[in-house]
Amino acid sequence: MQSTFLNIFKKKFGIKIFAIVTFFICVISFSFTAFFFHYQSKSLTDELIQNNLLLAGILAYNSRIGVFSESEELLKNPVDGIFQQEETLKVSIYNLKGRLLTRRERSGMEDEKRPDKTDKAAGGIDPGVFDKLNASTSPFYLGNKNVMEFWSPVVANSGYTQPESLFIEKKLLPGKERIIGFVRITVGQSALNKKLGALLVESVLIGIIFLFFGSAIIYFTLKRIVNPLNKLIEGVQTLGKGDFGEKVPVETEDEIGRLAMAFNQMSESLMRREAEKKHLEEKLRHSQRVEAIGTLAGGIAHDFNNILGVIVGYAQMALLTTPEKTDMHLCLREIFQASIRAKDLVKQILTFSRQGSQERNPLLVKPVVEEALKMVRASLPTTIEIRHHFKPGLAPVLSDPTQIHQVLMNLCTNAGHAMQDVGGVLEVNLDEVEIDAGDPDLSIDMQPGRYQILTVSDTGHGMDASVKGRIFDPFFTTKGMGKGTGMGLSVVHGIVKSHGGKINCRSKPGEGTTFE
Ligand SMILES: Nc1ncnc2c1ncn2[C@@H]1O[C@H](COP(=O)(O)OP(=O)(O)OP(=O)(O)O)[C@@H](O)[C@H]1O
Ligand SMILES: [Mg+2]
Structure with a gap:
């Protein structure tokens, strides 16, 4: 006791x-x-x-x-x-x-x-x-x-x-x-x-009243000091457990109030740092995943491409020697088409693993985009309207036209898929910006300077947060078997990164999607 x-x-x-x-x-x-x-x-x-x-x-x-x-x-x-x-x-x-x-x-x-x-x-x-x-x-x-x-x-x-x-x-x-x-x-x-007796009682009473009020004043004053301190202790303990962003009420403007304010600022900055750390960790995990898949896929893609070359060649020869409208001809056609799809996939994988051609020369992006849009127009239904806007007088960039072409094709194909049932508008814009050091748009792996922005947006079904969080993962697809490989955006991501740029996606279910 x-x-x-x-x-x-x-x-x-x-x-x-x-x-x-x-x-x-x-x-x-x-x-x-x-x-x-x-x-x-x-x-x-x-x-x-x-x-x-x-x-x-x-x-x-x-x-x-x-x-x-x-x-x-x-x-x-x-x-x-x-x-x-x-x-x-x-x-x-x-x-x-x-x-x-x-x-x-x-x-x-x-x-x-x-x-x-x-x-x-x-x-x-x-x-x-x-x-x-x-x-x-x-x-x-x-x-x-x-x-x-x-x-x-x-x-x-x-x-x-x-x-x-x-x-x-x-x-x-x-x-x-x-x-x-x-x-x-x-x-x-x-x-x-x-x-004298009455006086003694009076004196003692005055003493007791003085003691009572004195203690009460001290008690309430201490409560005003100790309560915020206890809240601060609780806050620090919560912070210690890793629950950042915890705030304590600021009730006064004195030293204790300022201490509480300083604690809140510290807590906020810790929360920001934690969020940044999580974001960087996520990015690191993604690039590690991409690199591992790239290395693996790149290693087998070459051999696989040769094997496919043989299958495609022999299927073509067999098709020529087999009478049309026979079962054999139908089977051979299926083999030929599947092999062509497989070759496309291998091509994507090779680009993704950066083992394809990497030759880069000064290039005007606009003509490449116009060329790609012609192909896109041909492949999309007429219910989809295509709009474009290119900033005039854009300078050439160091790039490979096939890669720019592939980026646009992949993005526009996805947009077309998102709008194929009800139609909509596909918009492609080309713009230029200057990004200085310290600009929030400048990510860690980018250099300050002039950047061209290619924006592809659609009015399709959009994506929820869980899908959006994984779209750049290799082989992630929401499309059925044989319809999507899940490599399209991974390739786009790889190409953009290899150009020293970055890609963002804004999308909400039912509100369309914008890649830029
Ligand atoms: N514009 C878009 N609107 C809605 N969802 C999209 C859009 N673009 C991509 N997605 C989603 O991202 C997923 C991944 O796209 P990605 O291009 O990487 O693969 P894919 O289109 O499924 O297959 P592939 O491109 O190889 O045929 C898609 O399955 C789709 O769910
Ligand atoms: Mg795609």
């Missing part, structure tokens, strides 16, 4: 900071409470002392005549006035010799009454206290454990001889005053203790 708590404490930044700050808030609120209580209780006690010293002074002043004449009757009123104070337990007045002249005690407060050390049992002042009293001419306070005693000497001017003369309000002559008695006010501490 303890180790679990320690583990959480060690691993959770928020809890650690919360515990430390809460501890400091505790110390601060405790110190504040103690200071507040101490300060308040001191001022309460001081106030009580000051008040009672003042009262003792007033009582002494008002008792002058009573003390002078030692008349209990005259002392009754001043004593009653003081006694109205709630906390006053006892009021006593003595003459100069310490004899008790009058005394009034509060009844029902027996617990507050302790053995009165300063009082002689007979009602006079204890001689020990008496000396002290004689030494002071102003009110003073004698602290006791349970009660407080406030003394004041009753002072009169020695010039007065009659009690009545004391009624004359005039300043005492300096050096002529003399002490004629003493007053004593005994005050209980229970009222003060009650006040």
Whole structure:
């Protein structure tokens, strides 16, 4: 249990900071409470002392005549006035010799009454206290454990001889005053203790409220810091698992918000790089596949071509010597046609594996395209309209006319197949562009410079993504047996690549296809 708590404490930044700050808030609120209580209780006690010293002074002043004449009757009123104070337990007045002249005690407060050390049992002042009293001419306070005693000497001017003369309000002559008695006010501490108790409760409450609000503020502040950090940790973990592109919410503009923003940017760039890597891997796999097939096919194509030459030759000879419209003649014709198809395939394979003629000379592409289009027109049904547009004044390119011818034938044949049922438009365009370094159209294996663009588009059935992803693979076809070899676009791809160019395909099911 303890180790679990320690583990959480060690691993959770928020809890650690919360515990430390809460501890400091505790110390601060405790110190504040103690200071507040101490300060308040001191001022309460001081106030009580000051008040009672003042009262003792007033009582002494008002008792002058009573003390002078030692008349209990005259002392009754001043004593009653003081006694109205709630906390006053006892009021006593003595003459100069310490004899008790009058005394009034509060009844029902027996617990507050302790053995009165300063009082002689007979009602006079204890001689020990008496000396002290004689030494002071102003009110003073004698602290006791349970009660407080406030003394004041009753002072009169020695010039007065009659009690009545004391009624004359005039300043005492300096050096002529003399002490004629003493007053004593005994005050209980229970009222003060009650006040101090309430004050303690109040101070503790203030401390608790301070602690509560302090902790709550710290908790919510930390939550605002720790929550985004936790999301960042989750994001980094997801990123670590290879799930790029993970984003974390940016909730603030401070350092944490900027950290989240930086994380999102990093995540985005990692995702882009991952996509680029996948694309390059796919390209690499494709070219490896193409190269392997090319090498294999090229190796056997030559021998196969010779064998086919023999079959075609003998089939032709046999056809010439066999009477027409006989079964034998029909069979021989089938053999002859199949051999011709096989020769075409071998030719494609040879071009694909770049073992065909590679002679390249400066060549104007336009006439070759026009020538090919004538053949295409002848082979396509009239439901297909052919449109073309050639940019005037195009410069010659280094190429082989047979290869350009083959590219166009393969692309247009495919377009024709895609539109053969419902017809449509076949459009062939020839254009020129300048591709600079840094241009997104410039792929890694291309050099910056001028390029001619041959575009072949149709309004046929188009392709879905899965077909589109494989069209340049050798032997990939969606056509039935004997209808397609799947080599057409592989050959086109090979030729374009060998010219240092690139080929793109845009197609969607039902929306036609464009090769450029
Ligand atoms: N213009 C196009 N419209 C729709 N699909 C096309 C188009 N061009 C190519 N395809 C698809 O790409 C596949 C591969 O084409 P490719 O030319 O390589 O082989 P093929 O036409 O099937 O056979 P071959 O060209 O050897 O007779 C086709 O089978 C077809 O599904
Ligand atoms: Mg084809």
